[in-house]
Amino acid sequence: MTEYLTNINPVAAILIHAAIPLTIILVYALVAIWGERKIAGFIQDRLGPMRVGGWHGWAQSIADLLKLIQKEDIIPTDASRFLFKFAPFMMFAASYAAFAVIPFSSAYIGSMVNIGVFYLLAVTSVLTLSVIMAGWASNNKWSLLGGMRSAAQMVSYEVPTIATVLTVILVAGSLNLMTVTEMQAGNDTLGFLPNWLIFQNPFLISAFIIFFISILAESHRVPFDLPESESELVAGYQTEYSGMRWAMFMLAEYADMLLLSLLGAVLFFGGWNSPFGDFMGGPLWGYFWFMLKGLLLVFVMMWIRWTLPRYRVDQLMHICWSILIPLSFINLVLTALWEVIF
Amino acid sequence: MRNAVKQSWITFKSIFTGMGVTIRHFFGPTVTLQYPDERMELPKGARARLFVNIDDCIGCNLCARACPVNCIDIETVAATQDVDLGKTSTGNPKRFWLTRFNIDMAKCMYCDLCVHPCPTNCIYMVPEYEYSEYDRSNLVYHFSNLEPDMVAEVKEKAELEAEQKKRDREEMMRKKAEEKAKKEMEEKKKAEEKSEATSDDKPANDKQGEE
Ligand code: SF4
Ligand code: SF4
Numbered sequence: 001m002t003e004y005l006t007n008i009n010p011v012a013a014i015l016i017h018a019a020i021p022l023t024i025i026l027v028y029a030l031v032a033i034w035g036e037r038k039i040a041g042f043i044q045d046r047l048g049p050m051r052v053g054g055w056h057g058w059a060q061s062i063a064d065l066l067k068l069i070q071k072e073d074i075i076p077t078d079a080s081r082f083l084f085k086f087a088p089f090m091m092f093a094a095s096y097a098a099f100a101v102i103p104f105s106s107a108y109i110g111s112m113v114n115i116g117v118f119y120l121l122a123v124t125s126v127l128t129l130s131v132i133m134a135g136w137a138s139n140n141k142w143s144l145l146g147g148m149r150s151a152a153q154m155v156s157y158e159v160p161t162i163a164t165v166l167t168v169i170l171v172a173g174s175l176n177l178m179t180v181t182e183m184q185a186g187n188d189t190l191g192f193l194p195n196w197l198i199f200q201n202p203f204l205i206s207a208f209i210i211f212f213i214s215i216l217a218e219s220h221r222v223p224f225d226l227p228e229s230e231s232e233l234v235a236g237y238q239t240e241y242s243g244m245r246w247a248m249f250m251l252a253e254y255a256d257m258l259l260l261s262l263l264g265a266v267l268f269f270g271g272w273n274s275p276f277g278d279f280m281g282g283p284l285w286g287y288f289w290f291m292l293k294g295l296l297l298v299f300v301m302m303w304i305r306w307t308l309p310r311y312r313v314d315q316l317m318h319i320c321w322s323i324l325i326p327l328s329f330i331n332l333v334l335t336a337l338w339e340v341i342f
Numbered sequence: 343m344r345n346a347v348k349q350s351w352i353t354f355k356s357i358f359t360g361m362g363v364t365i366r367h368f369f370g371p372t373v374t375l376q377y378p379d380e381r382m383e384l385p386k387g388a389r390a391r392l393f394v395n396i397d398d399c400i401g402c403n404l405c406a407r408a409c410p411v412n413c414i415d416i417e418t419v420a421a422t423q424d425v426d427l428g429k430t431s432t433g434n435p436k437r438f439w440l441t442r443f444n445i446d447m448a449k450c451m452y453c454d455l456c457v458h459p460c461p462t463n464c465i466y467m468v469p470e471y472e473y474s475e476y477d478r479s480n481l482v483y484h485f486s487n488l489e490p491d492m493v494a495e496v497k498e499k500a501e502l503e504a505e506q507k508k509r510d511r512e513e514m515m516r517k518k519a520e521e522k523a524k525k526e527m528e529e530k531k532k533a534e535e536k537s538e539a540t541s542d543d544k545p546a547n548d549k550q551g552e553e
Contacts, residue, residue, distance in 0.1 A: 043364045047374040307364045308357065 021099035029254045030061040043306040071243035083137035088248035091130035095255040098123045103178045105272045107283035116177040128154040135237035146236020150227030156320040157217040163328035164211040168267040181271030196270035203335040208268045210328045215260040222305040261297035269293045384469040389452035391470045394485040398430040398464035401438035405456035413449035417442035422503045432462045441493045448481040
């Protein structure tokens, strides 16, 4: 598909390639925000939104979006205007750009670069920058504290994330996510399990646990939601934002969540490969399986959010620097040994 | 090292226990009541809006006197002799026109104290709790079913009758007083006659007695 389009009209090809992930993100964000509220409701024995749109309030996020569009765009007098206005867009751009190297199905990947994972990790670190930008530009102590916390947290948790991603890359032998997915095809681990990387090697299971904990922190989810902690920092770096700029942050956050979950699905759960071998294969089914795996991880993130309380800042740093980072590097070395021996 | 392993075990165990609890609730039943569409059945004896069955009220004012916040306002006019207000369903005779029976539900604190003293059980609470108003004065409930001109007529009649009664009584009093005065006069006369007679007989004795 990619080559065919490029041959006809390169500009149209670029536009279409840019539009596909954007559509996915926007639709996903609407569904996920509604879903999060429903999940929160059901976990607390409530019903969640029920009114807008008829069946189980499915149009609630659309109504919220319409409301946010109408809101006044307030910029504090003492804020640094340019940075303040620019931060939300930069944040969204960072998480959106990373979708370029995610193989959504066997027929579609935004950009077939050889250094896919590397590019993804590099681009998402811009998120940290935009959070600090927002916190600093707001000229508000809550925002600044939120921004600082976020910077510390994201920089720290990037280390175990990268170490675990490296573990997978070590086994897979490629930085291109498409190649990583393709080599997980088939269904003959131990005779019946799919050839997913998580089943290949016992150390990849522990790598997945570390990876999952780190992406919770990377995407600011509970129990590591310190940058936003509503109860102590009044939403942290988002305090001064309103209307569409705030909605951008929200969108970027949900996009980030999806991005990291999809990365987890590619690295550990075989991306767009069907769990039943060739059965239900093909590009469209591939897309279905891929999104299903990603959304299941997103669901687990939401489930954790409504279960666990928040960590303290020092506990957060302790978990990262004295537990996750050593463990992830030990894990990396052990995986390498396993690969050499077997 | 062993401690660390133990600690991690405890941490993961508690996390998974918590997640088990939440997922059970996720699939469990919800308790939400979709309020305007669904309503909870009010329990028996729920305190809610007051209602007065005005046909049974005998205007005894007991409820108004029992109310701690004085939110019941009753005005009664005695029925004239030419009308019969009938009886309540409990058999008590009615003797008053209820020209005003207002309950200010904005002041009411739902203490239920007005319900119990009523001799005819005609003031009670009904299971109706959705009666918010934009204007506080709309919360004053008027239970009297008399038309304003009827009220005026009744009042006039009652006044007339009262005046009549007053006049009658005055008349009676005057008559009584006259009779009394007459009697006294007669007695005086008699006494005088007597005394004259006795003084004629033996006045000396009288004087001696006085001394
Ligand atoms: S319920 Fe209590 S406050 Fe209300 S009218 Fe009766 S006695 Fe008064
Ligand atoms: S106590 Fe009952 S009968 Fe007496 S005035 Fe009140 S409502 Fe009427």
